[in-house]
Amino acid sequence: MPQPSIAVSFRAVSRHYGAVRAVDEVSFDILDGEFFAMLGPSGSGKTTCLRLIAGFEQPTAGLVAIHGRDMAGVPPYDRDVNTVFQDYALFPHMSVRENVAYGLMIRKVPAAERAKRAEEMLAMVKLADFGARKPSQLSGGQRQRVALARALVNRPSVLLLDEPLGALDLKLREQMQVELKAIQRQVGITFIYVTHDQGEALSMSDRVAVFNQGRIEQIAAPAELYEKPRTEFVAGFVGISNLLQGEAARAATGAARACSIRPEKIHLAPAGAAAPGSAMRVEGEVESLLYLGANTRFDIRLPGGGYLAVVQQNRDAHYAPEQGSKVTLWWDARHLMTFGG
Amino acid sequence: MGCGVMTAAAAALTPSPRSFGSRLSTYFYLRPRLLLMLFLLPPLLWLGIVYLGSLFALLAQSFFQVDDFTGQVIYEPTLGNYARLFGAVNLSIIGRTLAMAAIVTVICGIIAFPIAYYMARYATGRTKALFYVAVMLPLWSNYLVRVYSWRLILAKEGVIHWAFNEMGLGWLLDWMLSLPVLQGSSLSTSYVGTCVTFVYIWLPYMILPLQAALERVPRSFIEASSDLGARPRQTFRKVIFPLAIPGVAAGSIFTFSLTLGDYIIPQLIGSSRPFIGQAVYQFQGTAGDIPMAAAFAMAPIVIMAIYLSLAKRFGAFDAL
Numbered sequence: 001m002p003q004p005s006i007a008v009s010f011r012a013v014s015r016h017y018g019a020v021r022a023v024d025e026v027s028f029d030i031l032d033g034e035f036f037a038m039l040g041p042s043g044s045g046k047t048t049c050l051r052l053i054a055g056f057e058q059p060t061a062g063l064v065a066i067h068g069r070d071m072a073g074v075p076p077y078d079r080d081v082n083t084v085f086q087d088y089a090l091f092p093h094m095s096v097r098e099n100v101a102y103g104l105m106i107r108k109v110p111a112a113e114r115a116k117r118a119e120e121m122l123a124m125v126k127l128a129d130f131g132a133r134k135p136s137q138l139s140g141g142q143r144q145r146v147a148l149a150r151a152l153v154n155r156p157s158v159l160l161l162d163e164p165l166g167a168l169d170l171k172l173r174e175q176m177q178v179e180l181k182a183i184q185r186q187v188g189i190t191f192i193y194v195t196h197d198q199g200e201a202l203s204m205s206d207r208v209a210v211f212n213q214g215r216i217e218q219i220a221a222p223a224e225l226y227e228k229p230r231t232e233f234v235a236g237f238v239g240i241s242n243l244l245q246g247e248a249a250r251a252a253t254g255a256a257r258a259c260s261i262r263p264e265k266i267h268l269a270p271a272g273a274a275a276p277g278s279a280m281r282v283e284g285e286v287e288s289l290l291y292l293g294a295n296t297r298f299d300i301r302l303p304g305g306g307y308l309a310v311v312q313q314n315r316d317a318h319y320a321p322e323q324g325s326k327v328t329l330w331w332d333a334r335h336l337m338t339f340g341g
Numbered sequence: 342m343g344c345g346v347m348t349a350a351a352a353a354l355t356p357s358p359r360s361f362g363s364r365l366s367t368y369f370y371l372r373p374r375l376l377l378m379l380f381l382l383p384p385l386l387w388l389g390i391v392y393l394g395s396l397f398a399l400l401a402q403s404f405f406q407v408d409d410f411t412g413q414v415i416y417e418p419t420l421g422n423y424a425r426l427f428g429a430v431n432l433s434i435i436g437r438t439l440a441m442a443a444i445v446t447v448i449c450g451i452i453a454f455p456i457a458y459y460m461a462r463y464a465t466g467r468t469k470a471l472f473y474v475a476v477m478l479p480l481w482s483n484y485l486v487r488v489y490s491w492r493l494i495l496a497k498e499g500v501i502h503w504a505f506n507e508m509g510l511g512w513l514l515d516w517m518l519s520l521p522v523l524q525g526s527s528l529s530t531s532y533v534g535t536c537v538t539f540v541y542i543w544l545p546y547m548i549l550p551l552q553a554a555l556e557r558v559p560r561s562f563i564e565a566s567s568d569l570g571a572r573p574r575q576t577f578r579k580v581i582f583p584l585a586i587p588g589v590a591a592g593s594i595f596t597f598s599l600t601l602g603d604y605i606i607p608q609l610i611g612s613s614r615p616f617i618g619q620a621v622y623q624f625q626g627t628a629g630d631i632p633m634a635a636a637f638a639m640a641p642i643v644i645m646a647i648y649l650s651l652a653k654r655f656g657a658f659d660a661l
Contacts, residue, residue: 056564076567089565093583103577154569171437 004031006068007158007190008053010058013062013271015048022048024214025062032157032190035184037201040211041237046194050212052161053192054080067157079108082151083160086167088143090135096122097131121149124183141172147182158190165200177204198238200228210234226262232339235260240297240309248306252282258339263311265335268298268319268327276331286325286332296320300329381548403635408529409415412629422636431620435640438617441532441607442600446540446547450589452540457588458581460548461555476545482543484604491538492610493498495529525612536609539600546595553583554588597648601641617641 008030015311017021023045030036038046051057052064054077064071066079082103089100099103101118109117124218125145135143144164161180165173181204184191187262195201201208202222209219210233218230229235236243243260250256267275275281287307291314298310298321308329312318321327353657369376404418425431460472479487494500505514518525518534523546525531604618615623617640625634653660 054564054568056568076564077570077572081568083565083568085561085565087559087561089561091561091562091565091584101564102571106570106575107580148571209566 002321004033006030007032008032008192009063009068010049010052011063011065013052013059013064014051014059015045015052015057016328023052023059025218026158026214028209028216030126030158030221031189033106033188034191034205035181035193035206037195037205037208037236038211039195039198039201039208041196045210046196046209047162050083050162050192050194053158054081054160057303059060066260080156081158081160082149082154082156083162084144084164085148086162086164087145088135090143090146090150092135094134095131096133096138097136099135099146100150100153100205102132114322117153118149120152121160121172124186125149128169132270133268141155141176144168144176149182151194152183152187155187156189158192161191161193163195165197173200176236180204202238208238210237212237219229221250229260229337232260235337235339236245239263239278240311242308244302244306244308248300249303249304252300252306252308253280253336257339258335259330260339261308261331263297263309264313266308266329266331268310268312268321270319270321271326273328275328277334279330280333280336281328283331284329286321286327289321289323298327300327303330330335379562399635399638402632403639405632406490407630407632414632422633423639424637425633426640431637434615434617434620437614438601438641439644441536441539441616442597444536445543445600446539446593446596448536449544449547450551450593451545452552453592454597455583456553457548457555460552462560476548480545487542488538488606488609491534491541492529495527495534495537496529497529499529520581529610530612532611535607537608538606539596539603541598542597545585546599547592550591550595551585551588554585554591558584586657590652592647593652594645598641598645601644 006029010026010028012025013028014021014025018302022043026045026049031238038049040046046126048057049179052059055071055074055078058072058125071079082244090096091102094102097115097118100121101114101190104114104174119128119131119263122131124147127142127145127146130142130146132139138146144167164180165176167169168176177200180191184204189298193205202225205222207219207221208225210217210225212233218225219235220228225234225238229238235241240263241259241260242263244252245258246256249259253259267279270274271283282302284302287299287301290297293314295311295313296314300308300310302308310329312320382406402414404420405414405416405423405519406419406421407413408415426435445527456476460469460476464472496502501554502511502514505511514528517523517530518527523531523533526539528534562584565578566580567573570577598603602618603620607616608619617637621634621637624637
C-alpha cells in the first residue's frame with residue numbers, strides 16, 4: 001500500500017504578535033484524507049494555525065506547506081483550501097444558492113454547471129429546497145450547513161473548520177458531528193477541525209493535536225490520547241481531570257510522582273474490602289455524588305488532600321455508596337498514568 | 342381556624358404602602374404602550390401639524406397667483422406658476438441645480454469612501470477618535486465663515502491660484518477656466534469653485550453614514566470572500582460595496598438634497614447664474630411672489646421623491 005501523501009505540513013512555524021507567541025515553533029504533518037482535530041483552550045494557538053493554513057495570517061518564522069508547496073506570501077485566494085467560519089460568514093445580500101455558488105462564480109465556472117453543482121451541494125447538506133432563501137431566514141444549524149456547502153462546492157484539497165458547531169445547541173451538535181464525519185468519508189478530502197470541545201475532537205477525528213500556549217503537547221489518535229496522555233496537560237484537558245500530585249500521589253500510589261487515573265477505571269468497594277492481587281488500592285470518603293442518568297460520578301476525598309472522581313455505570317446491583325460513606329478504591333496498576341520525573 | 346389562615350394570607354398579600362413615584366413607575370411598567378404613546382405624542386403633533394401642515398400650506402400657495410398690478414395674491418386655483426416653472430429660464434435653473442447636486446454627490450462619495458473605509462476597518466482607539474473629530478470639526482464652526490473662507494481660498498489672489506502659479510501650472514488653471522461651462526475669471530467665480538465648496542461643506546454627511554455601514558461588515562465576510570478565491574477587487578465589488586449601499590444611499594440623500602436646497606454657496610461662490618435655492622429666495626423676497634416661490638420649492642421635493650423611489654427600486658434600502 002502506498003504511503004498517503006502529506007496534505008499540510010508545518011516546520012518550526014511561529015506566529016508572534018508583539019511579545020505574544022500565539023504559535024511557537026510548531027511542527028507537524030497532516031495526511032491526505034485525514035480528519036485532523038486541533039484541540040486546545042482559547043488562546044492556545046489552534047485558530048492561529050488554522051488561519052496560517054488558510055492564508056489570513058503569515059508566519060513570523062518557519063514554513064507552512066500545502067501539498068508540498070511552500071505557502072509563504074501566497075494569499076488566501078490562491079490557495080486550494082476553503083474554510084467554514086465560526087460565525088459562518090454567509091453573505092447577507094445573497095440568497096443561499098448565490099452564497100454556495102460564490103466560489104464558482106468567482107472562478108468563472110459557466111452558469112449552468114455552477115447552478116448544478118450548487119444544487120448538488122445543497123442536496124448533500126439536506127437543504128435542497130432552501131436555495132432561494134436569504135441566510136437571515138435560516139436557523140443556526142441550517143446556516144452552518146450552507147457554510148459547509150459553500151466551502152465544499154469548490155472541491156478544495158483541504159477543508160478548514162473553525163469551531164463550526166460552537167454556536168449550536170447540544171442535540172444539533174451531536175447530530176452534526178455524525179453528519180460531518182459522514183460527509184468527510186463521502187468527499188474524501190482532508191478536514192482540519194479546530195475545537196475546544198474534547199468530546200467533538202475525540203468522536204470525529206483520526207488524529208488530534210492538543211495545543212497549549214502556542215505549542216503542541218501531543219498528537220495522537222483519540223484512543224491513544226485518552227489512554228496514554230503524554231503530559232499532565234493532556235491528561236487534564238482530555239477527559240475528566242483526575243490528577244494527583246505530591247502527598248496525595250504518595251498516599252495513593254506510594255510515589256510522589258504526578259499521576260492520573262481515568263474515572264471509569266476505578267472500582268468502588270466498601271471500606272476495608274480486599275482488592276485483587278495486582279491492583280492498587282486506597283481508602284477514601286465520598287465527598288459528593290452526581291447522578292447523571294447513564295452513570296453516577298462520585299468525588300472521593302483521599303488521605304493526603306487529593307481527590308479522585310469515579311464514574312460508575314448505573315447498570316445493576318453495584319455497590320452504591322452514599323455521601324459520607326467510607327469506601328475502598330482500587331484499580332489495575334496498568335491503568336495508572338504517571339508524568340514527569 | 343381555616344378562616345384565620347385566610348386572613349393572615351390576605352394580609353401578607355396586601356402591598357406595603359409605597360411612594361407615589363414608585364407606584365407611578367409600576368403603573369407605566371405594566372402599560373408600556375401607554376408610556377410610548379405619551380413620549381411620541383408631542384413629536385408626532387409637531388411633525389403632523391406644525392411641520393407637515395406648514396409644508397402643505399406652502400404647496401397650496403403654489404396653486405395661486407400674484408396680481409402683477411397690485412402685488413396681491415389672488416386666491417383662485419391655477420397652474421400658471423407651474424407653466425412658468427417649465428419655461429426655458431426656470432428649467433435651466435432646475436437643470437443646473439440638479440447637475441450640480443449629482444456631481445457633488447458623486448465626488449463626495451468618491452472622496453468619502455476611502456476615508457470611511459479606513460475609519461471602519463483599520464483605525465482603532467486614538468486614531469479613530471482623531472478621525473471622528475477631524476470629520477466633525479468643520480460642523481462645529483459657522484457655515485457662513487467657512488463659505489467665505491473658501492471664497493478667499495479660491496479667489497484670484499487666493500492660495501490655490503498662487504500655488505499653481507508658483508509651480509508653473511498657472512496655465513492649467515487658466516485653461517480650465519476658459520472651458521465653456523467652467524469659465525470664470527478665477528476659481529471663485531467658476532462652477533468649479535461652487536462644486537469644491539459644496540463638496541467640502543457636505544462631506545461629513547457622506548462619510549458618517551458610509552462609515553456606519555462599513556462598520557457593520559464583519560471582517561469574516563472579507564476573509565470568506567478571499568477564501569473562496571476572490572481577489573481584493575472582486576471582494577470589493579461583490580461583497581463590500583453591495584453591503585455599503587445603504588450607507589451610500591443615506592449619505593447621498595444628505596448631499597443631494599442639501600445641495601438642491603442651498604442658496605448661500607452659489608450666491609457667494611461661482612458664476613452669477615442662479616440655483617433653485619436662490620430662485621426661491623428671490624421670488625419670496627425681492628419679488629414678493631410667494632406663490633411662485635412655493636412652486637419653485639416643489640422642484641426639489643419632486644426630484645427627491647424620484648431619487649428615493651429609484652434608489653428603492655435598485656434595492657438601496659433592502660438591508661435596512
